[in-house]
Amino acid sequence: MTQEEGRCIALEIHRGNRGAVANLVAAYKDRLFTYAFHMLGGSDDALDVTQEAFVKAYETLSGKYDSERCRTLEIRPWLYRIVRNLALNRLRSRKRMTGAVERMKDDLQEQAFVPQNDQARAIRKALERLGRESRELIILRFIEQYTYADIAAVTGSSESALRGKVYRALRRLRKIMEDDPSGL
Amino acid sequence: MDCNEARQQLDQIRTGEAYDKASRAVVEHLEVCAACREEAAFMGHLAAASPKLILTAPAGLMEEVMIRIADRYDVIDTDFGPAHVGFTPKGISAVKLDVAEDGAFESFYKDRLGRSVVRGSLPETYALAVRRAIRGEKIAQPPVTLEGLTEFEQTVLVHLARIPSGEVRPYAWLAREVGRPKAVRAVGTVMARNPVPFLVPCHRLVPSTGGVGNYYYGPEMKWTLLEREGIPREDLANWKQRGVRYIGSRTTGIYCYPTCRDARRIKREHRLEFSSTEDATNGGCRPCKNCRPLSA
Numbered sequence: 001m002t003q004e005e006g007r008c009i010a011l012e013i014h015r016g017n018r019g020a021v022a023n024l025v026a027a028y029k030d031r032l033f034t035y036a037f038h039m040l041g042g043s044d045d046a047l048d049v050t051q052e053a054f055v056k057a058y059e060t061l062s063g064k065y066d067s068e069r070c071r072t073l074e075i076r077p078w079l080y081r082i083v084r085n086l087a088l089n090r091l092r093s094r095k096r097m098t099g100a101v102e103r104m105k106d107d108l109q110e111q112a113f114v115p116q117n118d119q120a121r122a123i124r125k126a127l128e129r130l131g132r133e134s135r136e137l138i139i140l141r142f143i144e145q146y147t148y149a150d151i152a153a154v155t156g157s158s159e160s161a162l163r164g165k166v167y168r169a170l171r172r173l174r175k176i177m178e179d180d181p182s183g184l
Numbered sequence: 185m186d187c188n189e190a191r192q193q194l195d196q197i198r199t200g201e202a203y204d205k206a207s208r209a210v211v212e213h214l215e216v217c218a219a220c221r222e223e224a225a226f227m228g229h230l231a232a233a234s235p236k237l238i239l240t241a242p243a244g245l246m247e248e249v250m251i252r253i254a255d256r257y258d259v260i261d262t263d264f265g266p267a268h269v270g271f272t273p274k275g276i277s278a279v280k281l282d283v284a285e286d287g288a289f290e291s292f293y294k295d296r297l298g299r300s301v302v303r304g305s306l307p308e309t310y311a312l313a314v315r316r317a318i319r320g321e322k323i324a325q326p327p328v329t330l331e332g333l334t335e336f337e338q339t340v341l342v343h344l345a346r347i348p349s350g351e352v353r354p355y356a357w358l359a360r361e362v363g364r365p366k367a368v369r370a371v372g373t374v375m376a377r378n379p380v381p382f383l384v385p386c387h388r389l390v391p392s393t394g395g396v397g398n399y400y401y402g403p404e405m406k407w408t409l410l411e412r413e414g415i416p417r418e419d420l421a422n423w424k425q426r427g428v429r430y431i432g433s434r435t436t437g438i439y440c441y442p443t444c445r446d447a448r449r450i451k452r453e454h455r456l457e458f459s460s461t462e463d464a465t466n467g468g469c470r471p472c473k474n475c476r477p478l479s480a
Contacts (some may be wrong), residue, residue, distance in 0.1 A: 016274070017332040018299065021253055025246050033241035047242050054249045063273025119229075122234040142234035147201050163192040170195070174226050 006075035013061040014070040021058050022050045024075075032083050036139060038127060038139045039087040045176075049090060053082045077153035080140075084154060091132070126176040134169035141166055185213040187220055194224050198231065255297075257289060260311045262318045264405065268303050270379075274329035278379045281401060285383050296379055297332035317382035320412025322349045324413025325382040333379070336364075340374045347388045350414040351443040354392040354436055357478050376400055382409070392478075394424030430477055432456035432469040439464040444475035466472055 001009070012020035032053060036046040057079060061070055127135050140146045140154060148159045148166075157165065190213045196202040214220050255277060257270040262281075268289040270278035277297060283289045286303065293301040313327050326345065330338045339458075341362045344447060355375075359368045375386040381400065385469050387409040391397040399406035411417050423442050425427070431447040433440035434454040440447035458464040461471070461479045471477045 011324075013328065016272070016329075018250070018253065022246065022250060025249050029241040029245050030238055033245070034237065034239045037239055047245065050241060051245055051248050051252065055252045056248075058253045059273040093465075119233040123230065123233055124237055138230075138234075141195070142230050143237050145231075145235070147199070148196060163196070166195055167192045170223075170230075171191075 001076070003074065003076075007071055007073060010061055010065075010070040010073045010075050011067060013058060014065060014067055016062060021054070026183050028076075028079055032079060034143060035080060035139060036083050036087050038135055038143075039084065039132070040090060041128060041132075041135075045087075045090050045094075049083060049086045051088055053079065055080055056086070074153065077150055079117050080144075080154040084136075101135070120175060122180070123173075126173055126180065130169065130173055133165070134172055137162070137166050137169045138173060185209045187217060190214070190217070190220050191223055195227055195288075198224065199226055206410040216387045240299065245270075251302070255293070255299050255301040256306075257286075257293065257301050258304060258311075258366075259286075259307035260306060260314065262315055263319055264401075267314060267318075269306055269310065270297075271304075271306060271310055272329055272331065274331060275330065276380055276383060277329050279314055279381055279383065296377070299332060313383060317385075318346070318409075320349070320409060321416075323383070326380075328380045328383050330380075334372070335361075337374050337377070340371055341378065341380075343385045343387065344375075344389065345384050347385060348445065349385070351441070351445065351475070352388050352396075352410065352415065352420075352480065353441060353475070355389055355397075356392055357476075358389060360478055361476075373397075390420075392429070394429065395420060401439075426457075427459045428457045429460065430458040430464050432458060432464055432467060437469050437470040438472050439467075439477060440472040441475045441477055444472055446472055446474055 009020050009024055013024065029050065033046060033050045036049040036053075040046050040049065061073075065073070077133050127138060131139065136155070137151065140151045146154070151157070151162055151166075152159050155162075190210045193202065193207060193210050194214075197207050210469050215226065249412055255272050256277070257268055259266050259268055261267075264281055268278070268280045268283055268286075269276060270289075270293050278301075280289055280292060283292065283357045289458075290301055292446070293299070310327055313323055316323055316428075317326065327432065331343070339362050340358065342357060355371050356365070356368045359371045361370070368449060370390075375389055376398075378384060378386040378400070381387070385400060387396075387406045389397075396403050396406045406432055407417050407420075410420070416429055419442070428442060430439045431444075431450065432455075433447075433450040434456055435450075438446070439456070456467055456469070458467060458469075461477060464471075464477075471479070
């Protein structure tokens with residue numbers, strides 16, 4: 001979806017077109033789900049968060065934003081920000097729950113979504129051992145193929161800070177993968 | 185150029201996002217530094233393999249989202265009994281008093297607005313707005329949405345909403361206000377089909393000849409609503425009976441609809457009564473700029 005298409009869709013949703021919501025969901029559901037999945041370390045909360053993000057997007061575009069705001073909205077980083085905030089909220093409330101039950105749930109989930117490719121599986125396993133922030137940066141940069149400017153728009157870090165952060169995330173990821181013989 | 189510095193830039197050079205003088209130094213550095221070349225190779229591998237990590241969202245996500253963005257309705261108690269109230273994030277979309285069952289409201293909603301509606305919980309502010317409108321209290325900005333109505337309906341209802349609480353206007357007046365002076369009947373139809381009665385005050389539209397005329401929920405409710413807004417029933421009946429359609433002021437030389445707030449503060453001794461605009465003009469009066477009486 002181009003930036004222009006994104007704006008049209010935002011405006012259509014603002015006007016109350018429910019079909020435009022369906023188009024938005026179709027265009028972004030897999031990517032946003034992937035992002036939520038990795039942000040949450042692979043729990044079934046990812047499905048909830050993705051759904052909630054689309055509902056929130058609909059409510060905001062149709063109820064809160066005026067047409068001018070919708071016309072100038074950069075919908076892609078905006079959607080990622082919604083998912084990000086919802087996921088971070090989940091993580092915070094999850095911290096308060098007992099960890100053991102959650103970890104068990106995560107293990108069960110993993111089997112359901114492991115991609116079929118060996119190399120991809122190795123990256124995914126390594127990602128799980130990465131810290132939350134590093135993992136997010138690797139996802140946005142390499143899976144979603146965001147530019148540094150895009151990542152800055154989603155996470156709120158400056159581009160120059162991101163250069164260092166991405167570099168450090170890569171170094172950690174590489175270390176994890178090299179320590180594991182089934183790596184790249 | 186040291187390795188630390190070079191590696192922070194490698195990633196953006198890889199994708200071609202950045203290429204400047206500093207980037208050239210990094211490229212030169214790469215030629216002499218094997219460790220950084222390895223780092224670059226790792227990034228390349230990662231970039232090539234990663235897109236395969238995009239997952240497929242579980243089936244049912246789309247359906248779930250579409251259900252959750254559907255319009256909602258709730259049933260609340262009002263002075264006129266239980267009311268079904270439909271709403272969206274934009275505001276109240278429907279108010280209906282005379283449905284006994286949820287199913288009947290759901291099919292009314294689908295027929296009238298073309299969207300399905302599911303049970304939900306009405307925000308307290310919306311419930312309050314409906315109750316207040318029914319009690320005849322003023323609401324500065326009724327929280328309604330006219331989404332799903334025709335353009336004509338929307339125009340008529342937007343103009344209708346500008347009639348102040350405690351005042352009434354003729355159907356023909358609204359037809360003129362929306363720029364369709366001959367569409368008096370069409371305006372009447374819009375009133376009869378108004379999905380958000382009370383909040384958008386179709387009860388404030390009356391026949392040119394006086395009285396209150398028809399109302400979807402019967403004339404008695406219309407009388408009651410207007411009375412609650414401060415228009416005495418006797419006054420309306422009295423004006424109709426005596427054929428008084430306009431009231432003028434001897435001191436200002438201005439004539440108004442009888443319920444116009446400017447007409448109400450004319451003192452008894454200065455008050456003039458007219459049965460037509462010609463009467464008023466002949467009596468030396470000009471039309472009020474607030475209530476804009478129709479000229480014949």
